Amino acid sequence: MSVLNTIQTNEEEILKRFKPADQVDTVKDLTELDNEEILRLKKTGVDLDAKNRLGTFLQTNCGVVSCSCDIQGVEMLPITEALKKYDGLKDYYWKLIDPDKDAFTRETKEHLDNGYFIRAKKGEKVIYPLQTCLYIRNDNVAQRVHNIVVAEEGSELHIITGCTTHPHLTSGLHIGISEFYVKKGAKLIFTMVHNWAEDVYVRPRTTISVEEGGTFLSNYVSLKGVKSVQAFPTCILKGRGAIARFNSVIVAPEGSHIDTGSRIILDAPETRGEIISRTISYGGHIIARGHLIGKAPDIKAHLECQGLMLAEKGVIHAIPELEAHVADVDMSHEAAVGKIAKEEIEYLMARGLSEEDATSTIVRGFLNVKIEGLPKELDEELQKAVEECHKGM
Amino acid sequence: MGGMKKEEHMLHIEDLWVDVHGKEVLKGIDLHIGKGETHCLFGRNGSGKTTLLMTIMGFDGYKVKHGKITFKGEDITYMPLNERAKLGLGLSFQRPPTLRGVKLRDMLRLCGNGSDVGVQLAIEYGFEGFLDREVNLGFSGGEIKKSELLQLLSQNPDLTLLDEPESGVDVENLNVIGDMIRRLLEKDKHRNRTKSGLIITHTGFILNYVTADRGHVMLDGKLVCHGNPIDIFERIQQNGYEECAKCQF
Numbered sequence: 001m002s003v004l005n006t007i008q009t010n011e012e013e014i015l016k017r018f019k020p021a022d023q024v025d026t027v028k029d030l031t032e033l034d035n036e037e038i039l040r041l042k043k044t045g046v047d048l049d050a051k052n053r054l055g056t057f058l059q060t061n062c063g064v065v066s067c068s069c070d071i072q073g074v075e076m077l078p079i080t081e082a083l084k085k086y087d088g089l090k091d092y093y094w095k096l097i098d099p100d101k102d103a104f105t106r107e108t109k110e111h112l113d114n115g116y117f118i119r120a121k122k123g124e125k126v127i128y129p130l131q132t133c134l135y136i137r138n139d140n141v142a143q144r145v146h147n148i149v150v151a152e153e154g155s156e157l158h159i160i161t162g163c164t165t166h167p168h169l170t171s172g173l174h175i176g177i178s179e180f181y182v183k184k185g186a187k188l189i190f191t192m193v194h195n196w197a198e199d200v201y202v203r204p205r206t207t208i209s210v211e212e213g214g215t216f217l218s219n220y221v222s223l224k225g226v227k228s229v230q231a232f233p234t235c236i237l238k239g240r241g242a243i244a245r246f247n248s249v250i251v252a253p254e255g256s257h258i259d260t261g262s263r264i265i266l267d268a269p270e271t272r273g274e275i276i277s278r279t280i281s282y283g284g285h286i287i288a289r290g291h292l293i294g295k296a297p298d299i300k301a302h303l304e305c306q307g308l309m310l311a312e313k314g315v316i317h318a319i320p321e322l323e324a325h326v327a328d329v330d331m332s333h334e335a336a337v338g339k340i341a342k343e344e345i346e347y348l349m350a351r352g353l354s355e356e357d358a359t360s361t362i363v364r365g366f367l368n369v370k371i372e373g374l375p376k377e378l379d380e381e382l383q384k385a386v387e388e389c390h391k392g393m
Numbered sequence: 394m395g396g397m398k399k400e401e402h403m404l405h406i407e408d409l410w411v412d413v414h415g416k417e418v419l420k421g422i423d424l425h426i427g428k429g430e431t432h433c434l435f436g437r438n439g440s441g442k443t444t445l446l447m448t449i450m451g452f453d454g455y456k457v458k459h460g461k462i463t464f465k466g467e468d469i470t471y472m473p474l475n476e477r478a479k480l481g482l483g484l485s486f487q488r489p490p491t492l493r494g495v496k497l498r499d500m501l502r503l504c505g506n507g508s509d510v511g512v513q514l515a516i517e518y519g520f521e522g523f524l525d526r527e528v529n530l531g532f533s534g535g536e537i538k539k540s541e542l543l544q545l546l547s548q549n550p551d552l553t554l555l556d557e558p559e560s561g562v563d564v565e566n567l568n569v570i571g572d573m574i575r576r577l578l579e580k581d582k583h584r585n586r587t588k589s590g591l592i593i594t595h596t597g598f599i600l601n602y603v604t605a606d607r608g609h610v611m612l613d614g615k616l617v618c619h620g621n622p623i624d625i626f627e628r629i630q631q632n633g634y635e636e637c638a639k640c641q642f
Contacts, residue, residue: 342453344492346453349474349475350478350484351548352479353475365492367494
């Protein structure tokens with residue numbers, strides 16, 4: 001695909017375009033953020049006033065503005081501090097991702113701004129989510145982040161991550177390296193909301209390993225315009241009976257290039273994987289990938305890519321891949337891309353809805369992927385955002 | 394029908410010719426349904442029965458070449474689908490599409506313009522287990538019929554168009570379907586009934602549950618025979634549709 005080639009050849013150029021975050025001022029504390037910014041964060045799933053969040057990590061440009069966690073069983077540190085405290089985090093740091101993978105991983109290895117380290121201690125079950133926020137506050141800045149999450153044996157953890165830019169800036173680069181470790185019998189729910197601006201480049205590099213009986217659930221939501229996202233998080237199910245599920249809801253307005261997908265490597269017997277993506281193009285270019293790799297017997301995995309084209313322009317390119325390395329696997333996929341079926345619109349119109357209301361109802365339904373563990377207020381924000389982006393077409 | 398007062402008309406169709414995909418399907422239909430009346434439509438597959446219902450409702454692709462459809466005194470021949478629904482026309486779909494992510498509960502509210510009547514009725518009919526399911530996703534034939542009728546009960550149309558309401562329904566559920574249709578058509582009222590119906594039936598089973606005032610036989614895009622629906626159905630069972638072509642009573 002031509003878009004992908006362009007992305008790869010332009011890696012260095014993209015890096016050169018932006019000013020490193022450590023050369024830009026950052027805020028000292030939360031009181032420096034104005035109401036408009038706080039609202040912007042809220043719309044990205046990060047609620048600084050919320051009582052039902054157990055901890056908050058907020059990084060603005062390169063500086064950590066907030067890092068506090070209310071419960072003893074969970075440790076939250078800026079990654080730079082964790083590296084010092086735990087002797088370079090030898091078991092975790094750059095263990096799942098090769099720093100030489102591409103220009104962006106190399107850049108982050110050499111010039112780390114910061115990031116978070118979160119660890120749920122053995123058996124600790126956290127009811128409410130922790131929230132983390134990676135916020136680019138100045139125009140034309142490159143933010144380079146490395147995150148590590150460890151869910152120790154038998155623990156449960158839910159993290160909501162909001163990544164966004166200042167309400168009035170248009171351009172930036174966000175690089176996020178994420179290495180997540182879900183240990184024996186542990187469960188990690190990771191909900192990520194992207195809320196970028198029209199000239200922002202986003203390069204997350206994410207790998208998750210899940211041990212025996214562990215569960216990893218990922219929810220990814222991106223409803224606003226962005227210049228270019230390229231992400232392909234990979235989850236390795238290493239232990240017997242491990243489970244991974246990825247849900248993605250992506251809307252691409254005109255001018256957005258979003259190349260994203262999820263990969264699950266089922267590397268142990270009786271593991272389960274599911275990838276569900278719902279994409280909508282309002283003129284933007286979406287590549288919706290999904291890749292299931294079955295390497296052990298008695299595994300079961302399913303992949304579902306559904307795309308809706310709601311404008312004359314735009315591209316949705318669904319690339320579902322199934323790869324079996326042993327005989328005893330059960331892997332399937334369904335992919336469908338197209339415009340809204342006329343018979344669905346007419347069905348609703350025959351009940352008295354206008355064509356416009358019928359279309360909205362179908363679009364809302366299409367994006368209504370069941371997102372486990374999503375807090376109510378974030379769910380409401382999503383419903384509103386879907387409504388807005390539909391009206392705005 | 395000439396002596397009928399205008400407000401007693403529900404549906405009046407005059408010399409209706411309709412093309413579907415460039416093919417002439419309806420060839421001069423005349424039909425009158427009065428307020429409170431239920432009519433049955435018999436005929437072979439492909440004779441044009443469904444086309445007539447779809448044309449009355451106003452679906453795209455059913456092109457009126459000639460003639461006029463009047464509903465409650467208004468000319469609706471070229472009126473958009475949703476406006477006809479608002480004016481009081483309702484149709485139960487034979488094979489409705491699945492609406493992903495839309496719960497039946499929400500659909501019933503949409504049909505009832507926000508009212509909870511449909512949800513209450515779903516509970517009354519023991520269908521509450523389906524309220525939080527996506528509309529028509531994995532529904533059996535009988536469940537689709539119930540869902541369609543609940544949507545119509547929510548919508549509360551003055552003229553209900555039913556396309557083979559008994560198909561795919563087991564005997565046990567025919568009772569429930571029959572009860573829903575009787576409710577839609579106000580069959581409990583013997584005076585001042587205002588609701589009308591037009592029902593396509595192949596098997597005639599529905600006549601055991603819903604009384605109909607008049608029957609019509611469609612043959613090759615024309616209504617060739619009119620009369621008491623039970624008499625007509627018995628004749629069809631005895632002699633087949635061929636006799637209907639000859640008999641014009």
